[in-house]
Amino acid sequence: MKERRRVTIRDVADAAGVSVATVSRVMSGSLKVNPEMAERVRRATEELEYRPNGAAQGLASGMHRSVGVVLPDLSNPYFHGIIKATNVGAARDGYRMLVTEWQEPGEELGVCLDVLSRVDGLLVLSARMETDGLRDLAARGVPTVLVNRVELGVDLPMVAVDNFSPMLELCQHLASLGHRRVVYLAGSPGAWQNRERWKAVQQARILGLDPVMVASDATIEAGYEATDEALGHDPTALIAFNDLAALGAVARLRELGLKTPEDISVTGFDDVALARYADPALTTIVSPKAALGEQAWVMLEASLRGERLEQPPLLSATFVQRASTGPAKGSRT
Amino acid sequence: MKERRRVTIRDVADAAGVSVATVSRVMSGSLKVNPEMAERVRRATEELEYRPNGAAQGLASGMHRSVGVVLPDLSNPYFHGIIKATNVGAARDGYRMLVTEWQEPGEELGVCLDVLSRVDGLLVLSARMETDGLRDLAARGVPTVLVNRVELGVDLPMVAVDNFSPMLELCQHLASLGHRRVVYLAGSPGAWQNRERWKAVQQARILGLDPVMVASDATIEAGYEATDEALGHDPTALIAFNDLAALGAVARLRELGLKTPEDISVTGFDDVALARYADPALTTIVSPKAALGEQAWVMLEASLRGERLEQPPLLSATFVQRASTGPAKGSRT
């Protein structure tokens, strides 16, 4: 394992018979360089298999050409759809994306700041991170974009999906099936998305729904575990915070001998890949993950350039009925 | 958005009335420093909210204190379990983990090398990356650990789960239920794991199985789509490459009016979270994801220190019977 010295820009310069500055110019695609020289440089680069040192570039230019993504849970497929789209945008613009999972709240700002020593900007998908931390980031002028999190007191660009309207639509669907007593399996208490969804569910009282909230979370396990308590309220339908929780709930119901949707209806949110393939296929809300990720990148890229794009409106999500909802048991609809 | 200048080590040094060298020593935890001074430095650090510049540290020390993880598909939950464990190990040892998803083969070595300009080592979870690329990495002396990929011609440490034995056990289970004609829904053709699993399935001829291979992949969609072709072979059981494909297959079967396991049995591999919650709960192989991720880190960490640990044996996975397998239709078992 001989420690062969890294080939630096200097080596390339020597090999091509030019100065390091010229090599740097060629690498960065500056037009002000003699084509013949550029060609020589390119050949030398190739031959020596030169790879610029990212750290040095970052130090010298103050730009790292990479952005950090902070999210609470890597295993939630909902995030995949988003960051995949973000990634193609970033790649297109020559940026690298570094994903960091972080769960414990309180620590998050620290992590962000730490990550920041190697990135130019941040995408915050984390619902749990305290508002103070965000405000701090905003105050520091760190290019940051909030995803699916609308914070009024924070001066940061944000992109988000409309949670309220589609959830209301979903409730309407439930109401039209004759449901009345429903339980909302909540997501993370502080999360904006959770507040919005719950708000919509409460609003649905006007449609005749009589909702109760039960604490849960955005995971299969949490949905599974919250189901027993939910059943205590004797509901005809379970409105889960997201698809994962819905899947967990369905599994627990099945275990208890309750069939979905015959005995009890269950709804999800997000439309992750599994939702369609589950049994029963989940009635849920199709969240525009790709569009969200794309827009997040556009906003972030602008921030990186010091530009501040106009705050875009909420993206709309659409309700889709599948097999996990049916007429309320005991209703004559 | 005033561009407030970053606080550097020099600022801290000035504030504490010491030299930058001393600050650096305090930060790195060197013991050779007067406690009183150390305290002063620490206080200054705190007050100024000093954060060392990662790029500069990387440049100066040649260490980035971070490792790159290259994986083919962020949405496969199997990887989450692994990298989660790796991450805690890395964090414990003061390393940051950068996840990079990369799909197109051919490009992968380039990406690795590129990522390498900012990391100290690599964890390769990507089954598709060409062997040549790996050999190249090995030749360059880049600290790299291969996960779930055993390459005999490559001189790199690897950690992997035993695929063969548990798969054979699974086949035995199927055989004992009276199955004979089975279809193996294959994973990525070049992948080591795929070869191992298929080898085991073929070996199971000795148990009376009569296996056929059908091309598919490690995703729900691929499992779903390969099912029709699989049915052409009139099997009594489907052995999917992994849980995702199995889930896809079950979904397609249901669509076709075939019940699992009454009409046809289906098995998975990996035991992702969903496997247990799906309907029917998947008979599958429990892969020790956490142990794998942990061991991968241990090996990598040793490589980073220039040490080469002894090649560990394959980790063992265990077969678990759940509800997706039953007696072969038409068998009297």
Added chain:
DNA sequence: AAGATCTGAGTAAACGCTCTCTAGGAGGGC
């Protein structure tokens, strides 16, 4: 045709940190 302007390549100063080397004070041996 001489001075002004422009082009494009080279020189060298950062960038923020680490780490070797040096200096000087404290402590110890004789």
Added chain:
DNA sequence: GCCCTCCTAGAGAGCGTTTACTCAGATCTT
């Protein structure tokens, strides 16, 4: 009491790039 060793803190040389600047030669102006 003097010299030598030990130990700690500071000075400063990089680390590999980028990016003003500088400067020579070419192209214009009139």
